[in-house]
Amino acid sequence: MDDHLIGIVSNIGVISFVALSAYLLLLTGEISFGQQAFFAIGAYTSGIVTAMWQLPFALGLGAGAATGAAAALLVGLPTLRLHGLQFAIATLAFAEAVRILFELFRYQIVRDGELVGPNGIEGFRNIRYIFENDVSATEFMLIIYGLLGATLFGLFLLERSRLGTAFRMIGEDDLLAATQGVAVVPVKLTAACLAGTIAGLGGGLYAHLTTYVEPAIFDVMLGVHSLAYGLIGGLGTAFGPLLGVVIDIGLLESTRWFAGYRMIVFGGLVAVLLIVRPRGLLDEQLVHRIRRAVRRRPRPSPANDTVLGKELS
Amino acid sequence: MIPFIQTTLDGLMVGSSYGLLALGFALIFGVMRRLNLSYGPSIMIGAYLGTLLYIKFGPPTYVVAIVAVAGSVMAGIYVERLCFAPLGVGAGVASMVSSFAIWMQLEQASLLMLPRHSYPFPSLTGGELWSLGPFVVRPDYLIMLAAMLAMSAALTLLLYRTRFGLGLRAIVENSLAASLSGIDVERTMLKAFALASAIGGVAGFLVLSANQQVTAMLGMWATLKGLIAMMIGGLGSIPGAIVGGLALGVIEAHSQNLFGPQVRDLAAYAVLFVLLVLRPGGILGTTAVRRGMGQRGGDRWTTT
Numbered sequence: 001m002d003d004h005l006i007g008i009v010s011n012i013g014v015i016s017f018v019a020l021s022a023y024l025l026l027l028t029g030e031i032s033f034g035q036q037a038f039f040a041i042g043a044y045t046s047g048i049v050t051a052m053w054q055l056p057f058a059l060g061l062g063a064g065a066a067t068g069a070a071a072a073l074l075v076g077l078p079t080l081r082l083h084g085l086q087f088a089i090a091t092l093a094f095a096e097a098v099r100i101l102f103e104l105f106r107y108q109i110v111r112d113g114e115l116v117g118p119n120g121i122e123g124f125r126n127i128r129y130i131f132e133n134d135v136s137a138t139e140f141m142l143i144i145y146g147l148l149g150a151t152l153f154g155l156f157l158l159e160r161s162r163l164g165t166a167f168r169m170i171g172e173d174d175l176l177a178a179t180q181g182v183a184v185v186p187v188k189l190t191a192a193c194l195a196g197t198i199a200g201l202g203g204g205l206y207a208h209l210t211t212y213v214e215p216a217i218f219d220v221m222l223g224v225h226s227l228a229y230g231l232i233g234g235l236g237t238a239f240g241p242l243l244g245v246v247i248d249i250g251l252l253e254s255t256r257w258f259a260g261y262r263m264i265v266f267g268g269l270v271a272v273l274l275i276v277r278p279r280g281l282l283d284e285q286l287v288h289r290i291r292r293a294v295r296r297r298p299r300p301s302p303a304n305d306t307v308l309g310k311e312l313s
Numbered sequence: 314m315i316p317f318i319q320t321t322l323d324g325l326m327v328g329s330s331y332g333l334l335a336l337g338f339a340l341i342f343g344v345m346r347r348l349n350l351s352y353g354p355s356i357m358i359g360a361y362l363g364t365l366l367y368i369k370f371g372p373p374t375y376v377v378a379i380v381a382v383a384g385s386v387m388a389g390i391y392v393e394r395l396c397f398a399p400l401g402v403g404a405g406v407a408s409m410v411s412s413f414a415i416w417m418q419l420e421q422a423s424l425l426m427l428p429r430h431s432y433p434f435p436s437l438t439g440g441e442l443w444s445l446g447p448f449v450v451r452p453d454y455l456i457m458l459a460a461m462l463a464m465s466a467a468l469t470l471l472l473y474r475t476r477f478g479l480g481l482r483a484i485v486e487n488s489l490a491a492s493l494s495g496i497d498v499e500r501t502m503l504k505a506f507a508l509a510s511a512i513g514g515v516a517g518f519l520v521l522s523a524n525q526q527v528t529a530m531l532g533m534w535a536t537l538k539g540l541i542a543m544m545i546g547g548l549g550s551i552p553g554a555i556v557g558g559l560a561l562g563v564i565e566a567h568s569q570n571l572f573g574p575q576v577r578d579l580a581a582y583a584v585l586f587v588l589l590v591l592r593p594g595g596i597l598g599t600t601a602v603r604r605g606m607g608q609r610g611g612d613r614w615t616t617t
Binding site for chain 2: 026031078079082083084085086088089090093094096097100101103104220224227228231232260261262263264266267268269270271272274275278279
């Protein structure tokens with residue numbers, strides 16, 4: 001693979017983490033415009049750990065994920081009682097406030113005769129761990145996809161667990177879920193923390209992939225995009241957001257097919273797609289059908305159908 | 314004391330532009346219970362059409378104003394037809410994401426029309442300053458303040474004194490019952506959407522003529538400021554939009570005066586966050602909004 005392609009594929013992998021983070025909250029029925037804040041916090045934290053304190057990369061990523069989770073917990077506590085638009089705007093306000101705080105954040109030390117560290121609006125340059133330790137671009141891509149695969153596997157297990165079922169129950173109807181004995185606020189808080197962890201981990205990878213982060217990257221646009229990826233790709237499975245990222249970054253941004261008209265084509269396509277499939281390409285029904293086909297279970301016999309009328313397929 | 318009052322006055326003046334933007338937002342959200350992220354970019358389309366005309370032919374200012382408003386109404390109708398009308402009840406998130414996709418589309422279309430970062434825009438007053446005793450005000454902003462008050466009064470009359478307003482309020486209450494009572498829900502919503510876009514177009518024109526320039530940031534700016542002002546004031550309420558806009562203006566003016574421009578935005582977001590946590594309905598909202606807006610009678614705008 002050439003460098004350009006490796007760059008694009010790595011980028012898709014890293015952005016998938018934010019998309020998955022937004023997807024996880026969408027499962028519980030909450031729209032967050034603020035997942036980019038945890039991405040930013042993860043990126044800065046892991047950058048500080050490896051480039052300034054010169055600790056190992058794994059520790060940097062771990063610190064990024066942990067701060068992402070901690071920040072999500074802190075924001076989740078007051079905001080998760082909110083609903084719908086109010087929650088969405090509260091997360092937006094938080095994320096924009098975080099972005100501006102990073103614009104004001106200066107913390108630099110001298111290393112090898114150079115100043116290293118976040119420098120306000122100028123950003124945080126020289127997060128050069130992977131160059132200093134001779135990790136090639138291909139190897140780093142494999143690290144990204146290894147972690148992404150692990151995250152997906154975790155989400156796959158989660159969706160089969162009681163907790164995952166509770167997420168979707170709350171997403172369908174939180175009042176009904178509560179009457180079924182689901183502790184709504186703690187479960188939502190768990191979802192928010194997991195989402196923060198995933199975004200923080202992705203942020204750490206992003207910082208090391210680009211070696212440079214600045215506050216302007218983490219604006220509302222990134223947040224709304226990551227939300228849109230889930231809806232374009234589909235809310236039925238964790239592969240949905242991935243598909244959304246591949247469609248946007250892989251197909252449109254990287255190939256310069258439409259040059260100046262990219263957004264006109266993409267915007268129109270998404271709008272039409274959402275009319276046809278309001279829950280995205282891989283929506284719950286399609287995923288359900290695929291699962292049944294894969295399991296090769298015999299179709300229910302007509303006698304079973306009569307109980308509740310025709311079974312929906 | 315005089316500098317403090319002057320800053321507050323400046324804040325109120327700028328706040329009137331936020332109030333105008335929030336008015337259109339509140340109308341759409343109040344009726345549809347959906348978030349239209351394309352609100353700002355629709356205004357941008359109108360403003361860019363007006364600017365294009367102004368640069369090419371230099372027509373009188375009122376023609377530019379008419380084109381700007383007509384352009385944003387057209388863009389607004391396009392958004393409604395594509396993102397809101399075809400998506401049925403309960404597809405609130407899809408509508409929002411769809412309106413975001415159209416945001417990207419409208420913004421790119423505007424930039425294809427006029428690719429530079431900023432262009433001149435005709436001014437209504439020539440940008441002079443008036444002094445009232447020890448205070449200085451800009452007539453541009455006085456026009457904006459007057460427009461905001463006049464428009465909210467007209468909107469209140471429309472909502473509470475006409476058949477159209479009655480139909481609209483019936484839809485807000487319960488759209489199914491409204492359609493059973495013989496109200497053409499789809500047409501009424503389209504009209505409300507066009508009206509909101511027209512208010513946005515007027516707001517856009519007045520803001521740009523006060524700044525005497527139009528920049529590529531207009532779409533994002535209008536959506537964000539309108540949304541924040543609406544949330545501060547109270548969801549979907551007309552007095553709320555005005556109070557929210559003015560409050561946002563005053564908060565921004567004072568924090569900029571005390572700590573500089575970066576802290577200005579930080580303060581606005583911090584106030585918004587704290588207000589939402591403590592009083593989710595906004596300054597003039599009721600606490601009844603707390604448990605999922607619209608669980609009584611309306612459609613939940615989140616989920617499924």
